[in-house]
Amino acid sequence: MATLTSAIYGKDKVGVFRVVRTDTVHEVVEYNVRALLRGDISTSFTQADNSVVVATDSMRIFVFLAKKSPYILDPVLFALHLGIHFVQTYPHIHQTHISIEKLKWSRIALPGKVEGHKHSFVRDGDEKRTVEVHVDGSKSKTAPSARIAAGLKDLLLLKTTGSAFEGFIQDDYTTLLPVSDRILSTAVDTSYNFPPSPGLTIDGLAAYGAEYDFESVARKVRDATIELFAEDESASVQATLYNTAQRVLKDNPKIVDITYTLPNKHYIPVNLSFFHDTQNVSPPNVAEVFTPTNSPSGVIKATVSRTS
Numbered sequence: 430m431a432t433l434t435s436a437i438y439g440k441d442k443v444g445v446f447r448v449v450r451t452d453t454v455h456e457v458v459e460y461n462v463r464a465l466l467r468g469d470i471s472t473s474f475t476q477a478d479n480s481v482v483v484a485t486d487s488m489r490i491f492v493f494l495a496k497k498s499p500y501i502l503d504p505v506l507f508a509l510h511l512g513i514h515f516v517q518t519y520p521h522i523h524q525t526h527i528s529i530e531k532l533k534w535s536r537i538a539l540p541g542k543v544e545g546h547k548h549s550f551v552r553d554g555d556e557k558r559t560v561e562v563h564v565d566g567s568k569s570k571t572a573p574s575a576r577i578a579a580g581l582k583d584l585l586l587l588k589t590t591g592s593a594f595e596g597f598i599q600d601d602y603t604t605l606l607p608v609s610d611r612i613l614s615t616a617v618d619t620s621y622n623f624p625p626s627p628g629l630t631i632d633g634l635a636a637y638g639a640e641y642d643f644e645s646v647a648r649k650v651r652d653a654t655i656e657l658f659a660e661d662e663s664a665s666v667q668a669t670l671y672n673t674a675q676r677v678l679k680d681n682p683k684i685v686d687i688t689y690t691l692p693n694k695h696y697i698p699v700n701l702s703f704f705h706d707t708q709n710v711s712p713p714n715v716a717e718v719f720t721p722t723n724s725p726s727g728v729i730k731a732t733v734s735r736t737s
């Protein structure tokens with residue numbers, strides 16, 4: 430005998446773009462949304478009972494709440510709006526998981542103008558903001574509880590000095606030489622949690638957003654991550670990760686923990702001694718030509734949590 434122990438389903442990669450026009454400027458957001466539902470849906474798996482199935486295509490249509498949502502410009506609040514609306518619309522759906530990737534559109538800067546262009550934008554980087562919201566209406570449909578994580582990914586960083594890696598274990602497996610000076614590069618993937626919210630209503634999201642200021646936290650986390658990467662005299666990816674997380678938690682009292690996943694993207698100095706005895710490997714500051722390697726890469730992951 431075997432039994433169904435967990436079930437969830439939904440729609441992934443729903444793209445939505447929204448323009449918000451004011452008299453003076455246009456604001457835009459572009460999101461990739463994933464919406465997953467849990468609830469009394471087990472018979473759809475075990476008895477081919479589609480009467481309990483909200484079609485994933487209907488979930489796609491739900492995302493066009495983008496037209497009406499007053500929260501559309503803030504991906505955390507929009508995710509909460511979607512999640513709460515799902516559990517309030519369907520009596521048998523108790524939980525929703527909404528994930529949003531926010532793509533980068535920045536106002537075009539024009540020479541001599543302080544303000545960016547009013548309605549023209551540039552995709553200036555692959556980096557994405559991320560949001561994960563879990564809405565739980567199993568105790569209350571009128572004010573479901575929620576867990577909220579936000580973050581960013583694919584933020585590429587590189588520095589040409591201020592990074593060493595020495596003192597690591599030397600044994601039969603070690604070929605890597607210690608270096609006092611190396612290139613450090615990573616693609617930042619980070620996610621931070623806010624405290625669980627006991628009960629939220631759609632109308633109450635404006636006040637909730639004002640209290641937590643998710644947009645400003647996102648900016649501060651990004652700024653601290655970039656600043657620490659540049660300024661930290663890095664002993665290792667591990668140590669720089671920890672220093673960065675400490676700074677983020679210090680500067681953002683509303684965040685309870687932060688996880689970084691940092692690939693160590695190796696740039697390997699090319700041995701050019703065959704070429705007229707050209708020195709390009711040692712000492713480290715003669716290294717000018719490198720082979721960028723995507724794989725294998727190191728991967729360093731840690732969570733730092735507030736203790737008081």
Ligand SMILES: O=c1[nH]c(=O)c2[nH]c(=O)[nH]c2[nH]1
Pocket residue numbers: 594605664665666667693727
């Ligand atoms: O910062 C680093 N941490 C490591 O754990 C490691 N391992 C390695 O080969 N190079 C590096 N660099």
